[in-house]
Amino acid sequence: MAQKVSKIKSATVGRAFNFANKSYNAFMKTPRFEYSRAVIQERINLFQGLQSPYGLKVRYAVKANPYPEIIRMMDSSGIHFDASSSYEAKELLSLGVVGEKISLSSQQTAHDLDELLKSGVLFVATSLKQLDTFTVSEFRPSTVAVRINPEVGYGHNKRTSTGGVNSSFGIWHEYIDEVLKKTNDAGVKIDRVHIHFGSGADPSVWGDVMDKSLLIMERFVDATILDIGGGYKVHRYAEEKEADMKEIMTMFSVKLEEFFARTGRKISLEIEPGTYFVAHAGTLVATIDDIVDTGKDGYTFLRLNTGMNDFLRSSLYGARHKIEVMNNSEVLKDYVVVGHNCESGDILTPMAGNPEEIETRKLREARIGDEVKIYDTGAYCASMRAKGYNSFPSAEEVMVD
Numbered sequence: 055m056a057q058k059v060s061k062i063k064s065a066t067v068g069r070a071f072n073f074a075n076k077s078y079n080a081f082m083k084t085p086r087f088e089y090s091r092a093v094i095q096e097r098i099n100l101f102q103g104l105q106s107p108y109g110l111k112v113r114y115a116v117k118a119n120p121y122p123e124i125i126r127m128m129d130s131s132g133i134h135f136d137a138s139s140s141y142e143a144k145e146l147l148s149l150g151v152v153g154e155k156i157s158l159s160s161q162q163t164a165h166d167l168d169e170l171l172k173s174g175v176l177f178v179a180t181s182l183k184q185l186d187t188f189t190v191s192e193f194r195p196s197t198v199a200v201r202i203n204p205e206v207g208y209g210h211n212k213r214t215s216t217g218g219v220n221s222s223f224g225i226w227h228e229y230i231d232e233v234l235k236k237t238n239d240a241g242v243k244i245d246r247v248h249i250h251f252g253s254g255a256d257p258s259v260w261g262d263v264m265d266k267s268l269l270i271m272e273r274f275v276d277a278t279i280l281d282i283g284g285g286y287k288v289h290r291y292a293e294e295k296e297a298d299m300k301e302i303m304t305m306f307s308v309k310l311e312e313f314f315a316r317t318g319r320k321i322s323l324e325i326e327p328g329t330y331f332v333a334h335a336g337t338l339v340a341t342i343d344d345i346v347d348t349g350k351d352g353y354t355f356l357r358l359n360t361g362m363n364d365f366l367r368s369s370l371y372g373a374r375h376k377i378e379v380m381n382n383s384e385v386l387k388d389y390v391v392v393g394h395n396c397e398s399g400d401i402l403t404p405m406a407g408n409p410e411e412i413e414t415r416k417l418r419e420a421r422i423g424d425e426v427k428i429y430d431t432g433a434y435c436a437s438m439r440a441k442g443y444n445s446f447p448s449a450e451e452v453m454v455d
């Protein structure tokens with residue numbers, strides 16, 4: 055079904071290009087990210103339908119995609135927010151999100167903590183230093199959240215795991231006594247514990263994640279809220295298994311009820327998905343700028359007019375995304391797809407489990423000027439690009455219905 059474009063920033067909309075004696079209608083400029091409003095709304099509905107026995111708050115992890123229209127959709131649907139820096143929190147406030155809906159959990163000390171606290175933003179201390187910064191603020195409320203680094207992490211690979219000794223995220227679990235002493239001395243209560251094990255791990259890890267999180271909750275006797283983070287996996291390619299949120303929440307609920315039976319404490323749950331909300335909603339549309347090869351024993355490369363300056367996930371994580379050449383050819387050929395940056399790591403088809411190596415994809419026989427779609431690029435693509443590299447302009451972003 056053709057998608058209706060609702061917002062286009064490009065000045066070249068509808069202009070016909072002529073390239074190598076071949077006319078084609080560039081209806082819209084490439085590269086561009088298209089975000090499907092319908093797909094995002096579906097995910098909002100899914101999360102709104104979830105339940106937890108003692109309350110559930112869903113926060114959108116803004117870093118996945120801060121495109122203003124996406125933020126407004128989330129906000130008007132009653133979704134709350136997880137901000138990863140004080141700048142991201144400020145951006146949310148400037149878009150009209152009320153402070154009370156924003157939880158700030160940042161690696162870097164907030165540059166304007168007083169201002170954010172005054173606006174009602176909820177603070178998560180992710181280090182002992184951050185806890186000190188909070189306790190001395192004249193605008194601090196009497197409660198605070200702390201992010202704890204559990205003894206393990208899980209991710210699609212090591213690059214996306216945020217727990218265990220290799221990870222600098224959160225306060226190491228062995229320092230909980232120190233955390234409790236600091237807050238006790240300052241007359242502050244810890245009402246919320248925040249844990250994010252990592253992103254994109256196989257969905258089978260979630261039972262263990264909840265068990266370990268509840269063990270940590272036992273140490274924080276005043277805490278009534280567990281924010282168990284994001285990281286719910288989506289299927290992008292081949293064997294990847296998408297998380298079933300309803301199944302996960304049912305399992306979480308059983309464990310929270312068992313915790314209540316054991317401790318008498320009713321824990322309200324928060325989750326912070328980024329990827330699961332928006333990954334499937336995004337498509338990066340690019341154009342094949344050139345086709346080159348390395349001889350009969352080598353490879354044929356499709357060089358796109360985009361790459362790591364718009365889409366870093368494959369270079370950074372070895373992430374594999376479905377790619378389609380947009381023509382009617384019935385002939386399939388093996389291609390390696392690469393970006394336009396002057397960087398040998400700018401590869402869009404890395405080998406499974408080994409991002410150092412390239413992999414060929416069977417794609418429709420391509421010609422220079424054909425459009426290519428890279429799917430499931432709604433999360434950590436436009437928001438996490440090597441912006442400005444080689445001075446290439448950034449792909450624009452548009453919302454479609």
Ligand SMILES: Cc1ncc(COP(=O)(O)O)c(C=O)c1O
Pocket residue numbers: 115118136159216250252253254283284285286326327328329330433
């Ligand atoms: C603290 C925190 N919450 C939530 C998320 C969102 O993770 P995902 O996009 O995998 O759901 C992240 C991702 O890095 C995170 O660090």
